[in-house]
Amino acid sequence: MSFRKKRSLYEVTNTKNHIPNDEALKKSEANLRTIFDNTDSAYILFDTNLQILSFNLLAQKYSEQNNKKPLAIGRYINEYFSAERWLLILEILKKLAAGETVSYEMSSIDDDGTTNWHHIRWLNVKNNDNKNWGYILTNKDITETKTATLERERITNDLTQHNRDLEQFTYIISHNLRAPVANILGLANILKEHSQGMDVETQQEVIDRIFTSTKNIDTTIKDLNQILQTRKPIGRKKEKIEFEHMVDAVKTSLRNITALEKVTINCDFTSVDSIFTTRSYLYSIFYNLTSNSIKYRKTDVPPLICITSQKINDTIELRFKDNGKGIDLDKNAEDIFGLYKRFDTSVEGKGMGLFMVKTQVAALGGSIHIESKLGEGTEFILQFN
Structure with a gap:
């Protein structure tokens, strides 16, 4: 009994109206590549060794724009991330290896101050044996939708x-x-x-x-x-403003009182040293919070004001902390930023400063809240997206 030997896929050809199967595969691959390159999402495929296997045209465009470096098959994906960012990516890869899908939104600011939004997804790719074979990174521009929201x-x-x-x-x-x-x-x-x-x-x-x-x-x-x-509505020009320069400007304006009261202002802007915003509003915020700390100082202790910054995801956080009298938040929390609200009548004022700070922070698209205890100083926490 004899068996006819089966021909391989690439040996099979049909006649007349049929295309040889190897040509059909090439045509199918070309069609997929066309779809791949014309989708509205960027795709990068890389293996478990973190080597890039494939990517589409949009991914190449994003890499050249944001990383100033073209994608190339065989290069390692970590070459396209900063050292700080890569630490976060490693945590994502651990989740992917465990079978999770990770997605989130990210924003970036162009040189002209335009904010762009992207939806990022990380996917795990498994083979027929359900073993981890590689990863897919997708990046979709959602600026228009996000801006409308x-x-x-x-x-x-x-x-x-x-x-x-x-x-x-x-x-x-x-x-x-x-x-x-x-x-x-x-x-x-x-x-x-x-x-x-x-x-x-x-x-x-x-x-x-x-x-x-x-x-x-x-x-x-x-x-x-x-x-x-x-x-x-703010019609003033937005610009990149160095926090250190802003503090210097406030120190100059308050030079007499800081010298008289022996005020110490310590700053730490190593995490993030600047912000893209309206200069006059930011100056007013820095000035009012600094002068407020000096105004409500303890009489027996030289004022100490600490101004720090940090980057939390896409949010810039500023903290103004002092060693002043503090505020009883149990009694006054609801009125802290109210107009004409005052909690210490022993100091001259009319209750406009903190109201204006909150108003201007909100005008810049930020938020502010306070942490304080009577006799233990006050800390204002500002966040800007």
Whole structure:
């Protein structure tokens, strides 16, 4: 009994309308490559030895733009990451080897300040024996979608903040404007009805009170105007600002008081030394937080202010910590950043500084919160995306 020997796949050819199978495979591979190169995601395939096996045109484009280095088959994937970043990638590879799929969003800033967003996925590739064969890294540009989402969130937050502002302004009008107006009306009526019977000293006292009430109204209107100016959309130029330079500018402005009170300002910006933002707003934030720490210092201890920065994922965090009097947050937490809210009447002020800081931080797209204990100093934590 004989058996006809089976021909291999590459030996099989058909006649007439059929294409030889090796040509069919080449055509199929070309079609797949066309799809691979025209997708909206970048793909890189590399083996367990971390050597690149394949990639598409978009991956090459991203590498040349971001790494200034072209991808090449046979090169090791770790060559395209910084040493710091590679430590995080190693943790991701451990998860992949355990069968997990890892995905996350990342942002980057161009030289012109434009923020780009990408969705990153890491996939594990197994062979027929279910053994780890390699990895796939995908990178999809989601800037348009992400920007729209962030814009919706910004509008929602702005509306919420505007509602709070309206409540705040209503309170100001009721107390800070209506009271002095009522005083002026009452005093003016006294002058009108009783001026002939008044002595000069009494008339002068009434006039002085009218002047004081008028001045209070003027101060309140100026404060409201300052707040409204801060609430306007930022049209000022954004630029790269070195934190060290900003601190130097604040030290120059506060030179007299820092020398008089023997203030020490320590800085550590080794983690991240700059930010891309609006200079005038950032200066105001640094100035107000520094002067606030000096203002609420302990009387028996020279003020010490520590300003530090760090990068947490895509967030820049700034911390302003002092050794001052501190604040009782159990009593005052809700009013810390309120307008005209004061917790230490032994120091001159009107409760505008921290309100303006929070307003300007929000205008720059950031957030701020406070940690403090009475008698143990205060720390303000600012975060910017």
